Amino acid sequence: MKGVIRMNIPHVLACRVYQRVFNLAWPFIDLREPTLISGPGSLQKLPEIIVGNGIDRVLLVTDAGLAASGLVAPLVARLENAGIHTAVYDRTVPNPTIDNVEEALALYRSFAAEGLVALGGGSPMDVAKAVGARVANPGKSIRRMRGVLRVGRAIPMLFAIPTTAGTGSETTLAAVIVDAATREKFALNDPVLVPSVAVLDPRLTVSLPKHVTATTGIDALTHAIEAYVGRSNTAKTRRNAREAVRLVFQNLKRAYDDGADLDARGGMQRAAFAAGIAFTRAYVGNVHAIAHTLGGYYKVPHGLANAVVLPHILDFYGARAARPLAELAQAGGIAVDGAGTAENAKRFVAAIRSLNASLEIPERLPGIVREEDLEAMISHAMKEANPLYPVPVIMDRDAFRLIYRKIM
Numbered sequence: 001m002k003g004v005i006r007m008n009i010p011h012v013l014a015c016r017v018y019q020r021v022f023n024l025a026w027p028f029i030d031l032r033e034p035t036l037i038s039g040p041g042s043l044q045k046l047p048e049i050i051v052g053n054g055i056d057r058v059l060l061v062t063d064a065g066l067a068a069s070g071l072v073a074p075l076v077a078r079l080e081n082a083g084i085h086t087a088v089y090d091r092t093v094p095n096p097t098i099d100n101v102e103e104a105l106a107l108y109r110s111f112a113a114e115g116l117v118a119l120g121g122g123s124p125m126d127v128a129k130a131v132g133a134r135v136a137n138p139g140k141s142i143r144r145m146r147g148v149l150r151v152g153r154a155i156p157m158l159f160a161i162p163t164t165a166g167t168g169s170e171t172t173l174a175a176v177i178v179d180a181a182t183r184e185k186f187a188l189n190d191p192v193l194v195p196s197v198a199v200l201d202p203r204l205t206v207s208l209p210k211h212v213t214a215t216t217g218i219d220a221l222t223h224a225i226e227a228y229v230g231r232s233n234t235a236k237t238r239r240n241a242r243e244a245v246r247l248v249f250q251n252l253k254r255a256y257d258d259g260a261d262l263d264a265r266g267g268m269q270r271a272a273f274a275a276g277i278a279f280t281r282a283y284v285g286n287v288h289a290i291a292h293t294l295g296g297y298y299k300v301p302h303g304l305a306n307a308v309v310l311p312h313i314l315d316f317y318g319a320r321a322a323r324p325l326a327e328l329a330q331a332g333g334i335a336v337d338g339a340g341t342a343e344n345a346k347r348f349v350a351a352i353r354s355l356n357a358s359l360e361i362p363e364r365l366p367g368i369v370r371e372e373d374l375e376a377m378i379s380h381a382m383k384e385a386n387p388l389y390p391v392p393v394i395m396d397r398d399a400f401r402l403i404y405r406k407i408m
Contacts, residue, residue, distance in 0.1 A: 011396070015386050019232065019387060022148075023231070023390065031173070032191065032194055033194070034170065035197045035198070038201070038269070040201065040262055041201065041203065042201045046075075047081070047084060051082055051084065053115070053196075057085045057114045057115070058086055058087075058114065059088075059104065059108045059115075060076065060079075060088045061125075061127050062118075062119040066090070072090065075117075075119060089103065089104040089107050092123050094295075095296065095302070096123045096178065097178045098180065100127050101127055102134075104131045105134045114157075115157040115159065116132055118161065118195070120161075121162065121167055122167030125162070125167070127177075129155070129193045132193065133190075135155060135156055136152075136153035136154060136155045136192070137151065137153060146186045146187065148190070149190055151188060151192050157196045157197075158195040159195065159196060160197070160199070162198070165205055165220065165265065170195055170200070171195070171273055172193075173189055173192075173193050174187050174189050176292065178295070178296045187384075200266070200270070202265035203265075205255075205265045205269065206259050206265060213256050213259065213268075214256055214307075214360065214361055215301055215306075216272075217248060217303075218307035218356065219272075219307070220275045221244070221248045221275070221352070223244070223279045224242075224248070224274070225245070225310070226283070227279040227284065228241035228245075228327075229324045230282050230284075230285055231392070232390040236281070237282040241278040244272075244278065246332060247270055247274070249351070250333075251264040252264075252268060252355065253359070254267075256358075283390055285313070286393075286403075288384075290305070291305035291306045291309055292384060293377040293380050296380070297369075298369070300368060307361045308361065309407060311353050311356070312403050314352070315349065316395075317392045319342065320393050322345040323345075325345035325348045326342075332348065332351065335348075364408065377404065378404065382395070382396075382400060
């Protein structure tokens, strides 16, 4: 399958002009990184950091699963013992909704919180970021802040504690939210949403179910690949993407096979963080545009959706992405010396499929996508991808339909 489908040439040119202008503007935008606290036991340092920033009332955003797992109560006790009064919002759902944001916002206000702590995967972090956006813009709805640079005002300090290694949300400028009424999944993208502090404690990930370890790990890989093959790269984003790919291929299967391997768990946290830095500047692409529709319409976990869609999109790009994919094959230890660019690119995509299979991730999602939803999903995916994402091949309706058919 090659990325050669009838294209609307004026539309493609308009997208490329938009992307070029945006790429020229990015160097003038402050893309800060969070203060990083990492290593086994690093979570214990958090209360001192919060107090040191003059904050003594926080809203902790998490989910019911983590609350039931026993991770939330010890953190709340540690914060309270340090004099930090803590309210807990634990109703976050996978693919979080506007309702989640508004509920958490009401608690933030009634508790008179001064800062936000997000504990969990990408979903609690998305909710916490969106709450911060609403606090900064009380007269603006979440929908009015969708897109790029529409938050604009500094949010309360956000302390991000990932319990998965995949989304990279602890270092990104994005919050992804679902409008339950329309089933549309969309992003708020603004540098003010980058957390103030990220705590990478591998001990928090040792109890992850194997399937979550697998799919969140491939989520990190997807971020790195989409950033690297896109057209808005810098030397720094390329370096971080290559590092993320190297770390995923070295550590993901180890973490999957032995959840207590702290070295592998830490390696995957570093991979997610590096990939997050890369795509914050260089963006994601068509994989995410499709994956977001699967999450918004059918609640397919984001990492799983990315993992299934990724090889099909890379096949579609074909020769347009061969050079960067061959370079990533080198970074991942997959390239063969003496093999050509096209061959090493193919080896890289084959290695992704092999890794997916070893992690028991399916090649397709049969029975998920309903025929009556397909055209609306294509519209949503196109709206997300074009003109923003600087992908190797700008996809039209026929191209998106082809990919959906492949995963169906």
